[in-house]
Amino acid sequence: MKDLSLHILDIMQNSLAAGAKLIDVEIAENKTENIYTICINDNGKGMSAHMLSKVTDPFFTTRTTRKVGLGIPLLKENAERTGGKFEISSLQGEGTVIKATFVMNHFDRQPLGDIAGVIVLTAASNPAVRIKYVHSTCSGSYTFDTSEIMGVLGNTPVNNAEIISFLKEMINDNLENINYTTG
Amino acid sequence: MTKIKSLNDLRAIKASVEAKMNLRERSDAPEKLVQVKVAMATCGIASGAKAIMDFMVNELDKRQIPAVVSQTGCMGYCFAEPTIEVTVPGKEPIVFGYVNEKKADQIIEKYIKNGELVEGIIPVNYESIESK
Ligand SMILES: Nc1ncnc2c1ncn2[C@@H]1O[C@H](COP(=O)(O)OP(=O)(O)O)[C@@H](O)[C@H]1O
Ligand SMILES: [Mg+2]
Numbered sequence: 256m257k258d259l260s261l262h263i264l265d266i267m268q269n270s271l272a273a274g275a276k277l278i279d280v281e282i283a284e285n286k287t288e289n290i291y292t293i294c295i296n297d298n299g300k301g302m303s304a305h306m307l308s309k310v311t312d313p314f315f316t317t318r319t320t321r322k323v324g325l326g327i328p329l330l331k332e333n334a335e336r337t338g339g340k341f342e343i344s345s346l347q348g349e350g351t352v353i354k355a356t357f358v359m360n361h362f363d364r365q366p367l368g369d370i371a372g373v374i375v376l377t378a379a380s381n382p383a384v385r386i387k388y389v390h391s392t393c394s395g396s397y398t399f400d401t402s403e404i405m406g407v408l409g410n411t412p413v414n415n416a417e418i419i420s421f422l423k424e425m426i427n428d429n430l431e432n433i434n435y436t437t438g
Numbered sequence: 439m440t441k442i443k444s445l446n447d448l449r450a451i452k453a454s455v456e457a458k459m460n461l462r463e464r465s466d467a468p469e470k471l472v473q474v475k476v477a478m479a480t481c482g483i484a485s486g487a488k489a490i491m492d493f494m495v496n497e498l499d500k501r502q503i504p505a506v507v508s509q510t511g512c513m514g515y516c517f518a519e520p521t522i523e524v525t526v527p528g529k530e531p532i533v534f535g536y537v538n539e540k541k542a543d544q545i546i547e548k549y550i551k552n553g554e555l556v557e558g559i560i561p562v563n564y565e566s567i568e569s570k
């Protein structure tokens with residue numbers, strides 16, 4: 256994956272496929288400790304212990320359209336390559352939590368990329384799913400919550416191009432306001 | 439410093455969008471709109487599906503074609519990513535593979551606007567994604 260936002264997009268697709276009604280995405284930049292953390296939490300159908308033990312294996316998937324699963328092993332590999340770590344926990348009927356930790360200033364840590372686009376396009380395609388995105392830096396934190404957006408929009412479709420473009424700008428303004436790291 | 443956009447600004451945008459929305463879009467009849475589904479599984483994302491989705495959202499709007507663009511799961515054509523499924527009202531869904539911006543542009547100009555076929559259609563025993 257070219258950047259971290261695309262990993263997040265990919266992991267969110269797993270949550271959607273698992274029937275999640277709530278997806279929580281948290282990015283925490285900790286410059287003091289040189290740690291960059293991405294945590295994705297969903298309330299989808301979860302996984303059995305057996306499946307969980309196999310899910311970081313690139314030759315495992317439950318999909319029938321292709322024989323290998325890729326998304327989770329790729330993220331794990333990219334986090335570990337920076338000297339970071341990857342954790343996944345899941346409970347059937349409860350949901351799944353994925354946490355990828357990167358060494359922030361490591362040469363191999365991918366840039367964040369267009370996180371605003373990823374969050375907004377996913378929200379626009381899945382209006383019935385609540386997506387919450389929290390980004391924190393040492394300057395502060397920003398929360399984007401689609402339940403607030405839907406509250407404002409009412410019956411106006413969120414997948415309208417003008418609304419999509421506004422929401423992206425709103426997220427980007429707020430990320431800049433907390434001095435987020437783009438690189 | 440420029441003002442940070444907020445939910446209050448969203449209210450203003452909502453009002454302007456509603457004023458502009460034509461009856462067709464408002465009529466709650468998505469089958470009357472062009473539908474574009476972008477396959478958003480790992481292979482698709484790694485090959486640029488997100489940029490293609492951005493392109494489609496922006497360009498269909500700029501060219502004033504009433505459309506809904508959305509993400510969908512794996513269509514099983516990993517070898518041909520990025521793939522998109524296009525449904526023009528009244529026609530069968532068609533899947534295009536190896537979509538880049540140039541091809542996406544042709545899909546809009548030739549297929550969506552004029553019904554002409556564009557190279558790169560994947561017809562293989564195709565079923566709509568919903569039935570996967
Ligand atoms: N959030 C999740 N909730 C439930 N099951 C999941 C979740 N994420 C992954 N899985 C399971 O793990 C498998 C492997 O995931 P992944 O590595 O992304 O590959 P793929 O999505 O291509 O199958 C999925 O097919 C699914 O069965
Ligand atoms: Mg996946």
